[in-house]
Amino acid sequence: MEIVSAKLRRRAKAKPYSHEAAFRQLFEAAHPIVFRYVYGVLGGPRQEVEDVTAETFLKAWRAREHFEGDRQAAIRWLLTIARNEIIDRLRAQQRGLDEAWLEDIEFADSDLSPEQQLVEREQWQQVQAMVQTLNESQREILVLRYMLGWKVKQIAAHLGMEENTVSVNLRRTVQKLQSEVQQQEGKESQT
Amino acid sequence: MTDQFRRTEAALVRLFKRVHMQPSQRFYERMADAPWAVHSPRASARRSVSLTLAAIAFVVVVLLLAIPFRSLAQQVFHFFTQAETNVIENPVLLEPVFEQPALADLSDMQRASEVAGFAIRIPQDLPAGLQSVSAAVNPGSASITYSDGQTSLIFLQSMQVESTFYVGAGALVEAVLVDGVNGEYVRGGWRQVDGDLVWDNTLPESLLLWEKNGIRYVLLVQAGDISRDTLIQIADSLR
Numbered sequence: 001m002e003i004v005s006a007k008l009r010r011r012a013k014a015k016p017y018s019h020e021a022a023f024r025q026l027f028e029a030a031h032p033i034v035f036r037y038v039y040g041v042l043g044g045p046r047q048e049v050e051d052v053t054a055e056t057f058l059k060a061w062r063a064r065e066h067f068e069g070d071r072q073a074a075i076r077w078l079l080t081i082a083r084n085e086i087i088d089r090l091r092a093q094q095r096g097l098d099e100a101w102l103e104d105i106e107f108a109d110s111d112l113s114p115e116q117q118l119v120e121r122e123q124w125q126q127v128q129a130m131v132q133t134l135n136e137s138q139r140e141i142l143v144l145r146y147m148l149g150w151k152v153k154q155i156a157a158h159l160g161m162e163e164n165t166v167s168v169n170l171r172r173t174v175q176k177l178q179s180e181v182q183q184q185e186g187k188e189s190q191t
Numbered sequence: 192m193t194d195q196f197r198r199t200e201a202a203l204v205r206l207f208k209r210v211h212m213q214p215s216q217r218f219y220e221r222m223a224d225a226p227w228a229v230h231s232p233r234a235s236a237r238r239s240v241s242l243t244l245a246a247i248a249f250v251v252v253v254l255l256l257a258i259p260f261r262s263l264a265q266q267v268f269h270f271f272t273q274a275e276t277n278v279i280e281n282p283v284l285l286e287p288v289f290e291q292p293a294l295a296d297l298s299d300m301q302r303a304s305e306v307a308g309f310a311i312r313i314p315q316d317l318p319a320g321l322q323s324v325s326a327a328v329n330p331g332s333a334s335i336t337y338s339d340g341q342t343s344l345i346f347l348q349s350m351q352v353e354s355t356f357y358v359g360a361g362a363l364v365e366a367v368l369v370d371g372v373n374g375e376y377v378r379g380g381w382r383q384v385d386g387d388l389v390w391d392n393t394l395p396e397s398l399l400l401w402e403k404n405g406i407r408y409v410l411l412v413q414a415g416d417i418s419r420d421t422l423i424q425i426a427d428s429l430r
Contacts, residue, residue, distance in 0.1 A: 023227040029340045031222075032322050036212050050218040054225075061226055075340050123206055146203045147212075149319025149339065171196065178199045 017064045017074065026074055027057055033148060034078050040143030041136070042086050052089065056082040076158050083140070123181075130177045141169050204319060213323075270356060270375045270400040277359040277390040279381075292327035297335065307333045309350055309406055316428035318342075318421060342415025344425075349407045356398065359390020367399070367419070369426045370408065374401030376419050399426060 017023045035053045042049055059081050060067070067077055090096065112120065131139060137159075144150045144158070152170070156163040222228060294306045297313070303326075304311045311333045320339035327334050332349040358364060358377055365376045380396035381388045399410040399422045408429075410422050417425075 020227040027222070027225070027227060028324070029338055029343075032213065032324055032338070033320075033340050035214050035218075036322070039212050046215065047217075050214050050221075053214065054218065054221055057222075057225065071341055120206070120209070123202065124210075127203070127206060146200075146319075147207050149204075149321075174196055174199050174203070177203070178195060181199070 015065055015068065016070075017060075017067060023061060023064060026071070029071070030075055030078055031057065033075060034082055036147055037079050037143055038082050038086065040147045041083065041140055042089075043131070048089070052082060052085050055085050059085070079158070087136075126181055127177065130173075130180050133176075134173065138169055138173055141166055142173055145170055208317065208319075269373070270402075271358050271362070271364050271377060272356070273358055273362060273364065274360055274390070277361045279388040292329050294328040295326055297323070297326045297328070297333075303328045303333065306330065307348075307350075309348075311348065312408075312429040314346065314425045314428050315430050316424060317344075318417060318425075339415075342417060343413040344415075344417060345409075345411040345413060346425075347407075347409040347411065349409075350405065351407065356400070361392060362390055363392065365419070367423060369399060369401045369423050370403055370429060372401055372403050374399060374426075376400075376422070378419070397422065399423065401426065 017026050031053065034056055035049065038052045038056070039046075039049045042052060056078055060078055063081075067074065069077070131142065134142065140159070141155060144155045145152070150158075152163055152166050155161075156166045159166070294303055297303050297311070300311060300313075306328050308330055311328070313335070317337060318339075321337045321342060321344060322339070323335055324338045325336045331351060332347065334345060334347045337344040337346070356377075359379070359381070362377050362379055367374050367376050376397065376399045378397040379390060379392035380394040382391045382394060383389075395412070395414055395416060397412045397417070397419070399419070401408050408426065410426060412422070
């Protein structure tokens, strides 16, 4: 009896999401993360983002017997599947990432004043314009760092990059945004 | 330059946090037919919230019903009652009962507050990556679950302020100033060991409780690592 139990425990550790209940838990915990990631990297439209997210989990389900690792590894695995799905779709549609980024976005309810909400909208438009100029890799780093809150070390491990490369990339992206904001403010002060 | 960089970075994080990025109803309807889905994912998420609430209530109920109160209670804080030992032998386990919430959507805050019967408050400042994955509103209470896939944080607000939370003798309850009032914080939780309940300070769980204007607020970390100070920061950002 004890031997059977030990075998089952080893199997569960080796293939943690082979059982549907375990996979269901993974879906419940990870689908907002995958959705946010796809939204950030692909940029929309929302329906396509949902299709990619759904397809990611269906592919993961089909490959679940081959996955081994903890929850963090499972999320990295799902994001890799999602990234490949995005690339395949972009290739099939013969388009790049230069289309309008997150146009149909909504902000959470808040008690910001109308003026503050206007400033927030303007900031968002500046971020949108800047993100559209980023390449796929820069955009992914931005999304992982600021939309998913990953640490530089985690991003580097996930993308197979040096930590320094990720840091430099982030710094350049943020500085680019900074200079765009400053240019915009300069134009406004002239008018 | 570094200060400016950090300010821009902080502004980016704030902006992304405020962006509402969740799948639509259409996505959940589609996923309800996924091979791993027994119930719809939303129903499952609601179920997990309700089961959590029931699990919290369960410890209270078990201790109230199954153990002579006088022999159990050693020290009573405002929100917590500390047991004499760290082990409760053979407690009567009551199965949590799942009930559909009256409302599982907080997109219309006015309506949600009407259902709850009080003004529901939402934290404005959450650790990066944490986002709302489910909500349950019933007359007299509301709960929101936040997750980043590893950390799970449940925020409860309730008009019911009489209940107390039992902790083990070894639990370290701290008095804290939170949301402008006095609150209490404890790290650890009850673990089931061979039919007994054992208090474990090392469990990755923590609770922050306080009351304000007749409403009991609870921030419960069920998994992951959110420090006491971060929990207080979250509580202080409620609006």
